[in-house]
Amino acid sequence: MNEKRSEESGAARTGVRTRGGSLAPGSVVGDGRYRLLAQFGIDERAGAHLWRARDGQLRRDVALTLLVGDPADAESARMARRTLERAAHAAKFTHDGVARVLDVLSLGSGITSGEGLLGVVVTEWTKGTDLIDLVSEHPVAPLTAARMVQKLAEAVERAHHAGLVLGLDHPQRLRLTSEGTLRLAFPGPLPEATLRDDVKAIGAVLYLLLTGRWALPGGPAAIPAAPHAPNGRLVPPRSLQPSVPTELSSLAVRTIEDGGHGGIRTSAAILRALELAAEAEERTQLINSQGPKPDEDGTIWTTKKPVKDRARRRKLALGVTVLVVAAVGILAWLGMLAISFFQDSPNSGGPAINVAAPTTTAAPPPASTQPPAPSTPPGQAQLGAAVAPGGIAVYNPDGDGDNTSRAKNTIDGDPGTIWRTDQYNQQFPTIKKGVGLIANFDNPINLAKVTIAANSPGTVVEIRLADSEDPQLSDTRVVGNATLNGPTTDITLPQPQQARYVIVWITQLSKSGSKYQSQIGELTFVPAQ
DSSP states (O other), X not given: OHHHHHHHHHHHHHOOEETTEEOOTTOEETTTTEEEEEEEEEETTTTEEEEEEEETTTTEEEEEEEEEOOTTOHHHHHHHHHHHHHHHHGGGOOBTTBOOEEEEEEETBEEOGGGOEEEEEEEEOOOEEEHHHHHSSSOOOXXXXXXXXXXXXXXXXXXXXXXXXXXXXXXXXXXXXXTXXXXXXXXXXXXXXXXXXXXXXXXXXXXXXXXSOBOSTTOOTTSOBOOBOTTSOBOOHHHHOTTSOHHHHHHHHHHHOOOSSSOOOSHHHHXXXXXXXXXXXXXXXXXXXXXXXXXXXXXXXXXXXXXXXXXHHHHHHHHHHHHHHHHHHHHHXXXXXXXXXXXXXXXXXXXXXXXXXXXXXXXXXXXXXXXXXXXXXXXXXXXXXXXXXXXXXXXXXTSXXXXXXXXXXXXXXXXXXXXXXXXXXXXXXXXXXXXXXXXXEEEEEEEEEEEEEOOOTTOEEEEEEESSSSOOGGGOEEEEEEEOOSSEEEEEEEEEEEEEEEEEEEEEOOEETTEEOOXXXXXXXXXXX
């Protein structure tokens, strides 16, 4: 029933009239062998019309990718031939995440020029649900989305090892199987598609499942486009759906975007990251479903009555009794010492002191010939008074902000008010390169030292300088680094540096149990005199 509704909605969305005539349910193509049943989408970039059809000879349903175009157009014909060649190469590839190619028809070989077609890719039919229908009402739960995409990522990894490009960068080419995994139901990669395009497509599919929006160009009109920030960066899924875990949100963005050193560029990397993110989310859900819920201050509340254990109570009473007796004994001993110290005994007192005896005055030490020790080590700049920045914000090139509303706590003069990173299940840079705070000053300062008040032992930070308020990480430069250990950590620059934008960049988080999280209470910026 669901599949029937998907066919009807797909036909309503994508019904079209081709250059050579009308492709409508009931029409036949491929020398009359395939009867069209329902249309499921159009990939406008390739003129590819996606249909379910009936094979009249073998009496089975198949999926058809119809390449519509004018045979007289040499460029269109060339591009169609390239797509058909790629599809033919994929005929030997088998994986559950990709529909098997059964036949490839071209002009003069199964297709006549009067049909208005440049080629047809015939594949086995995939039972299941249309991807647009899946996300039309609401996004998919994060753990479910990760599991759905895993099978598709495995297929991409296997195909890339075989030197094949699958061409899954259009949501209407995919279907959700009855087993709950995604499958490329309409193969036929674009002529210019690359291995990188397949990897970006996995990220785009994950983004679609998490948000209901498509993040690559050329998507169908039935799906809203993913929003971008004023700086051109893709808005992370977590900003649209707060329930999305940080790891999955960052994974989707890093897979789609090309810039920076933290992008995921191979199918093997995204597959591993998907597995880790799915496992972490499963553990989180298990803990949330079984354990008592902690209050905001960390207190765990429970309605379970205490167990009545007589043996334990007896041991506790005995221990308290021993403690009381020992305390009384110690107090009695101290009292005896005090009495003997203050009583007037002829044997008590020290030796007689001759007050008339002359005293010898020690000669003063000779004046030192060494110069006084300098207040600042040689070669190091004299420090001036600390300068408060005009403002501070969370700096995150991957797009995900960690507790952005609390960044101001790090420059309010109170180390007790803190800013925390998000809590991560994996250490940097597995999911993201890092996260930090960027301070901006009204006028450039000659920065010599940064002091960090933080209770986050093991946190590794870099001091970076930037020329703008929202720079790429590759455009910043490192001028100092340290591992936080103790209430405060001073990071003194080898040489003072002129700067207006200073980034405190965290490259390694503090570990607590199986989680990773760091915090900063106060930042102090000290210039040279």
